Amino acid sequence: MYGPGERMKDVVKGALLALAVLLQGCEPTGKTAETQTPAVPKVDIATVTPSTEPLTTRLTGRMEAYRTAEVRARVEGIVEARTYREGQEVKAGTLLFRIDPAPLKAELAAAEAELAQARAAADAAEDIAKRSKQLMADESISAQQYRKDFFTEKQARATEKAAEAKVQSARLKLAYANVTSPIAGRARRAEVTEGALVGQDEGTKLTTVEQIDPIYVNFAQPMADSLALRQSLQNGKNDSKLILRLRLSNGSTYPLNGTLLFSDWAVDEKTDTVAMRAIFDNPDHLLLPGMYVQVELQQPSEKQAVLIPQQALTRTREGAYAMVVDETNHVHSRPISADTLEGNQWRVTDGLNAGERVILSGSALKDGQAVEPKQATLTTQPVASKE
Structure with missing residues (x-):
């Protein structure tokens, strides 16, 4: 027979054995975990x-007139008439404004009268000098008197020359009363109207004439791209492959290609870009100065x-x-x-x-x-x- 103490020991041993079996059944085998292969992702x-x-590199550009001439008043006066239509295409020498010529004509007449007077005085001085030369040969007058008459003639001729210059200046001013275009192009809006006093202190700006066929486009290219383009063009193999196009603000593409003129030798320190300029033919005047466009530069690439x-x-x-x-x-x-x-x-x-x-x-x-x-x-x- 077992005593109470021995029975208790048997119960405890049985419970521990059952717990060990239970834990062993729940523990995963190390070999299974080690040999499991992860799924390959699809x-x-x-x-x-x-x-x-x-x-193709797209850069923002701005159009600039091929030539620009500011037409200014070169004489003082009242604008009598404007003889062109704003926005009109004009040729070099076309009359644009006419300044009242009456005061200028009067100034010319005064200068011509002064010239006539100076010429008469010079002729009289010349006759006296010739007569003094003959009298000095006969010892009728002194050499001192002859020299005096000789220099009087020279002074009279100088006065005549000054009067001639005044006449030329007056004629030139009268010609400036007709203000003409110095270049062929499009005449922009008038800065003055009829009756305005111009040229009083300085040459008053009357209008601007711009030649827009051909026309420039100015843009800037990042330094790295500009360097690659320079190197490619220096090789001499890709010149014919360089294509310049313009995309307008409405999304359309300008039908004519352009020609790259130059890239600046300096780099903008603020933007790290190089200034560039291209030229485009503009026969229909579709491109206007100041217009913003997208420059499409097709760069050659090996x-x-x-x-x-x-x-x-x-x-x-x-x-x-x-x-x-x-x-x-x-x-x-x-x-x-x-x-x-x-x-x-x-x-x-x-x-x-x-x-x-x-x-x-x-x-x-x-x-x-x-x-x-x-x-x-x-x-x-x-x-x-x-x-």
């Missing part, structure tokens, strides 16, 4: 395609750009990158250069080649991770027409 991919469009879907690109503070799937279906992060869009695709100029596979929305994947790629079906938006 990813949608797209194939990198070459771009069919040339590299390397063809490629396209990737928008969702395949990720941007961080360090730059842009895409996740590329290699031949063994492993993921690799690839830094790329992509600054412009073609339709709904990024134009990649560096970092990718045509035919490579990129992951759509693969920013959560790790570099070197194995994946199961699946070709995605995407809809590509066409590039906006330039016509």
Whole structure:
């Protein structure tokens, strides 16, 4: 027979044994956890395609007249008439304003009278000088008197020359009463009206004439792009491929291409850009000075750009990158250069080649991770027409 103490020990041992069996059944085996293989993630991919469009940079530009002439009053007087229509195309020498010529005619008449008087005095002095020369030969007068008469003639001739200059000046002022255009172009609005007093203290601005065929466009290009363009043009291989177009404010494209004239030799320290200028033919005068336009500069490039879907690109503070799937279906992060869009695709100029596979929305994947790629079906938006 067992005593009460021994029975209690047996109950405790049984309970401990049952608990140990229960815990052993709940504990997973180490080998099972170690041999379990994680699932390979499935990813949608797209194939990198070459771009069919040339590299185009769009920059904001402003039109400027080819030549600009400020027409000013060159004589003082009252504006008698405006002889042109504002906005009219004029030729060089076309009469634009007429200043009252009456005071100028009177000034010319006074100058001509002064000239006649000076000429008569000079002729009289010349006769006296000739007679004094003969008398001095006969020793009828002194050499001192002859020299006096000789210099009197010289002074009279000088006075005559001064009077002639006054006449020329008066005639010139009278001619300035007819204000003409110095260049051919479009005459802008009049700055004065009939009856206005002009030229009293300085040359009053009457109007402006602008030649707008051809016409300039001024714009600025980032220094890095300007440097690449210079290097490309210096090679002498891509001159014929450089194309300049204008996109107007209504979205249409100007039908004529332009020619790049120059890029400035200085860099703007505030914007890190280089000032540039191009020239366009403007026979229909569709382009006007002061107009803002988009300059489309098709830059020559030795390397063809490629396209990737928008969702395949990720941007961080360090730059842009895409996740590329290699031949063994492993993921690799690839830094790329992509600054412009073609339709709904990024134009990649560096970092990718045509035919490579990129992951759509693969920013959560790790570099070197194995994946199961699946070709995605995407809809590509066409590039906006330039016509």
